[in-house]
Amino acid sequence: MILIGERINASRAPIKAALEKRDAKFIQDEAKIQADAGCQFLDLNCGLSIETEIADMEWLVGIVQQVLKIPLCIDSPNPAVIEKGISLCKAKPLINSITAEEARYKNIILVAKKYNSAIIVLTMDERGMPETSDDRFKIAKKIFGILKKEGIEDGDIYFDPLVRPISSEPKQASELLSSIPKIKSLGGVKIVCGASNISYGLPQRSIINSAFIAMAIKEGLDGALVDPLNKRVFSAIRASEALLARDNYCMNFIQGHRKGLF
Amino acid sequence: MILIGERINASRAPIKAALEKRDAKFIQDEAKIQADAGCQFLDLNCGLSIETEIADMEWLVGIVQQVLKIPLCIDSPNPAVIEKGISLCKAKPLINSITAEEARYKNIILVAKKYNSAIIVLTMDERGMPETSDDRFKIAKKIFGILKKEGIEDGDIYFDPLVRPISSEPKQASELLSSIPKIKSLGGVKIVCGASNISYGLPQRSIINSAFIAMAIKEGLDGALVDPLNKRVFSAIRASEALLARDNYCMNFIQGHRKGLF
Numbered sequence: 001m002i003l004i005g006e007r008i009n010a011s012r013a014p015i016k017a018a019l020e021k022r023d024a025k026f027i028q029d030e031a032k033i034q035a036d037a038g039c040q041f042l043d044l045n046c047g048l049s050i051e052t053e054i055a056d057m058e059w060l061v062g063i064v065q066q067v068l069k070i071p072l073c074i075d076s077p078n079p080a081v082i083e084k085g086i087s088l089c090k091a092k093p094l095i096n097s098i099t100a101e102e103a104r105y106k107n108i109i110l111v112a113k114k115y116n117s118a119i120i121v122l123t124m125d126e127r128g129m130p131e132t133s134d135d136r137f138k139i140a141k142k143i144f145g146i147l148k149k150e151g152i153e154d155g156d157i158y159f160d161p162l163v164r165p166i167s168s169e170p171k172q173a174s175e176l177l178s179s180i181p182k183i184k185s186l187g188g189v190k191i192v193c194g195a196s197n198i199s200y201g202l203p204q205r206s207i208i209n210s211a212f213i214a215m216a217i218k219e220g221l222d223g224a225l226v227d228p229l230n231k232r233v234f235s236a237i238r239a240s241e242a243l244l245a246r247d248n249y250c251m252n253f254i255q256g257h258r259k260g261l262f
Numbered sequence: 263m264i265l266i267g268e269r270i271n272a273s274r275a276p277i278k279a280a281l282e283k284r285d286a287k288f289i290q291d292e293a294k295i296q297a298d299a300g301c302q303f304l305d306l307n308c309g310l311s312i313e314t315e316i317a318d319m320e321w322l323v324g325i326v327q328q329v330l331k332i333p334l335c336i337d338s339p340n341p342a343v344i345e346k347g348i349s350l351c352k353a354k355p356l357i358n359s360i361t362a363e364e365a366r367y368k369n370i371i372l373v374a375k376k377y378n379s380a381i382i383v384l385t386m387d388e389r390g391m392p393e394t395s396d397d398r399f400k401i402a403k404k405i406f407g408i409l410k411k412e413g414i415e416d417g418d419i420y421f422d423p424l425v426r427p428i429s430s431e432p433k434q435a436s437e438l439l440s441s442i443p444k445i446k447s448l449g450g451v452k453i454v455c456g457a458s459n460i461s462y463g464l465p466q467r468s469i470i471n472s473a474f475i476a477m478a479i480k481e482g483l484d485g486a487l488v489d490p491l492n493k494r495v496f497s498a499i500r501a502s503e504a505l506l507a508r509d510n511y512c513m514n515f516i517q518g519h520r521k522g523l524f
Contacts, residue, residue, distance in 0.1 A: 170507040177480070198505070202512055203519045204497070211501035214473040215480040218439070235466070239473035243460070245432035250464055257465045 001237055001246075002041065002192065002223030004073050004094070005034030008060070009045040019046055019056055024063040031064045037228035037261055038252070041094055042068075044085065045075035053078060057085040065090055073120070079107045086115045094118045097160065100125035100143040109150050118156035120192060121147070123183070129162060131169075133179035136161045140183045154188035158223065163193050166208075167201035173212060180219040192223035195233065210236035217244065228261065235262035263499055263508075264303070264454065264485030266335050266356070267296030270322070271307040281308055281318055286325040293326045299490035299523055300514070303356055304330075306347065307337035315340060319347040327352055335382070341369045348377045356380045359422065362387035362405040371412050380418035382454060383409070385445070391424060393431075395441035398423045402445045416450035420485065425455050428470075429463035435474060442481040454485035457495065472498035479506065490523065497524035 007030050010016050018026040031042055042064060046056035053076065061072060065088070074085035075096040086093050095112055097120040098105040105121075112119050121143055123136040130136045140159050147157055161179045164172040176198075180191050193216065199208035210233045213224060217240040228234050238256045241247040256262055269292050272278050280288040293304055304326065308318035315338065323334060327350070336347035337358040348355055357374055359382040360367040367383075374381050383405055385398040392398045402421050409419055423441045426434040438460075442453050455478065461470035472495045475486060479502040490496050500518045503509040518524055 166505060166507070167512060170504075170510075170512075173505040174507060202504075203516060204524055207497045207524060208501045208504065208515075210473070211476040211498050212505055214476040215502070215505065218477040218480060235469045236473050239470045240477070242432075242464075242470065243428060243435040243474055243477065245428070245436060248432075250429060250432075253470070254465060262466050262469055 001217065001221075001241055002190065003037075003039040003228065003237070004041040004043050004192065004223060004225045005031075005037070005039035005228055006043050006194065006225045007034055007227055007229070008042060008064075009075070010048045010056075011045070016048060019048055019060070022059065024066075027060065027063055028067045031068055031070070034228050035068055035070045037234065037259075038256075039070070039226075039228055040223075041071050041073040043073040043075050043096060043225060045096075046081075047076060050078070053081045054084050057081050058088065061085050061088045079111070082108060083111045086111055086117050089115070089117070092116060092118065094120060094158065096120045097122050098143075100139045100146075105143065105146065109147065109152070112152060112156070113150065118158060119147070119152065120158045120160050123159060123161050123179070129164065131175065133161075133175045133177075133182055136175070136179040137182040141186060144186050144189065154186075155190070157189040158192045159183050159189055160193050161191065163195060163197040163212075165197055165200035167199075173198055173215070177215055177219045180216065180221055184220055190222040191220060192225065193221065194225035206230060206232035209233050213237055214240045214243075217241070231262050238262070263479065263483075263503060264452065265299075265301045265490065265499070266303040266305050266454065266485060266487045267293075267299070267301035267490055268305050268456065268487045269296055269489055269491070270304060270326075271337070272310045272318075273307070278310060281310055281322070284321065286328075289322065289325055290329045293330055293332070296490050297330055297332045299496070299521075300518075301332070301488075301490055302485075303333050303335040305335040305337050305358060305487060307358075308343075309338060312340070315343045316346050319343050320350065323347050323350045341373070344370060345373045348373055348379050351377070351379075354378060354380065356382060356420065358382045359384050360405075362401045362408075367405065367408065371409065371414070374414060374418070375412065380420060381409070381414065382420045382422050385421060385423050385441075391426065393437065395423075395437045395444055398437070398441040399444040403448060406448050406451065416448075417452070419451040420454045421445050421451055422455050423453065425457060425459040425474075427459055427462035429461075435460055435477075439477055439481045442478065442483060446482055452484040453482060454487065455483065456487035468492060468494040471495050475499055476502045476505075479503070493524050500524070
């Protein structure tokens with residue numbers, strides 16, 4: 001599993017405070033914790049204010065790369081912020097994200113090509129969030145064609161089929177799960193998602209999230225945006241890898257246990 | 263999900279002691295806890311000694327039925343013990359278990375017919391435990407034919423495809439999971455299993471067991487032998503039902519949370 005650490009996000013109060021104070025050590029510690037836990041990418045989101053976001057991203061990328069060589073996932077709705085972040089990355093990065101809306105993909109594809117970045121593609125378009133697995137597949141197919149025409153490699157395309165809450169729409173878990181093999185039929189693309197939306201509005205959300213991530217990994221999920229300090233979800237991911245014989249001698253699982261991550 | 267409470271088993275020291283002391287209250291409390299948690303069957307196993315097992319089963323069935331109307335799952339390798347237990351059941355019971363070995367099914371099928379009992383069928387035969395999902399399917403198909411010829415209804419056949427540890431055989435989880443739809447293709451049969459063997463030899467076994475049960479429910483598992491007081495596994499089952507839209511308004515999940523079962 002490709003784990004994208006999601007903790008460095010300005011929507012979390014301690015990160016917002018650290019950004020405002022330019023507290024490099026706090027951010028660097030958050031980065032190290034996630035890298036040590038086994039994340040392959042660190043998501044960086046600094047969406048505090050439109051005015052400062054470019055400068056904030058420049059600072060974030062710089063201080064994280066002072067202490068780690070881990071690839072970064074540059075997370076912003078603003079193409080200018082993405083370009084700034086991506087242009088500074090030393091290891092091959094990941095753009096988070098584009099959609100199948102022309103305004104959301106046109107410039108970003110150029111950035112991806114210029115800096116050889118991979119891209120997370122949300123399966124949504126002008127009509128909004130998809131309902132069914134077929135909706136997700138159709139949108140994925142459309143943007144896949146555009147990306148291929150632009151010369152983006154399959155392996156650099158990470159589709160996020162957009163998890164929606166079961167509390168309001170009970171079939172959304174099944175729809176998302178069945179979209180995974182459908183979208184993967186397009187080629188050598190990867191599927192990633194964040195699990196936590198699935199349990200919005202329910203109690204003890206980590207229980208739902210961890211059962212859901214186990215099912216999604218079984219269906220072919222390649223990666224996830226995760227908080228590796230959420231013991232329940234993180235241990236469910238490691239357990240799922242062991243169960244599907246993707247963890248030789250269960251060593252990742254056993255090491256997670258020994259490191260106190262579960 | 264059909265939950266078969268597994269706590270009343272003589273391999274657990276407190277149950278062994280209660281059987282020896284004829285401590286009816288202790289057993290009845292164990293029964294009530296499991297029924298309250300939502301089990302549809304209670305497994306009764308009293309395999310302490312060959313000499314006393316028939317008398318022990320007679321006592322167990324009697325005292326549980328003094329306080330509960332819940333169907334029982336009569337669990338013994340000894341056909342005489344099974345017949346004694348089944349003959350005393352007031353609600354339609356479940357036999358645990360037969361295999362595809364003639365010595366293990368011949369008399370038991372007669373007992374099932376005589377008392378209108380359902381049967382758990384382990385997918386093993388004279389050659390021992392199956393390795394692959396195809397092995398499991400072939401054995402299931404053979405004994406399914408025999409059971410149908412004897413007039414047993416599909417809905418009374420509960421196949422247990424035999425969970426084996428991933429620590430020694432990494433592909434066993436995948437083999438078991440893919441056996442579920444294969445065996446269900448036989449007809450209206452049910453699939454049940456106990457999850458815990460999957461994690462034999464590994465640390466923090468409930469983490470593995472709960473990820474596994476979520477995947478198995480997604481593949482079509484109909485029921486499980488469970489300890490409903492194992493919060494991690496029990497909550498994963500309830501979460502899986504909610505995720506697959508088998509729990510209206512997530513009420514079973516929410517009630518499990520409110521009852522402190524998670």
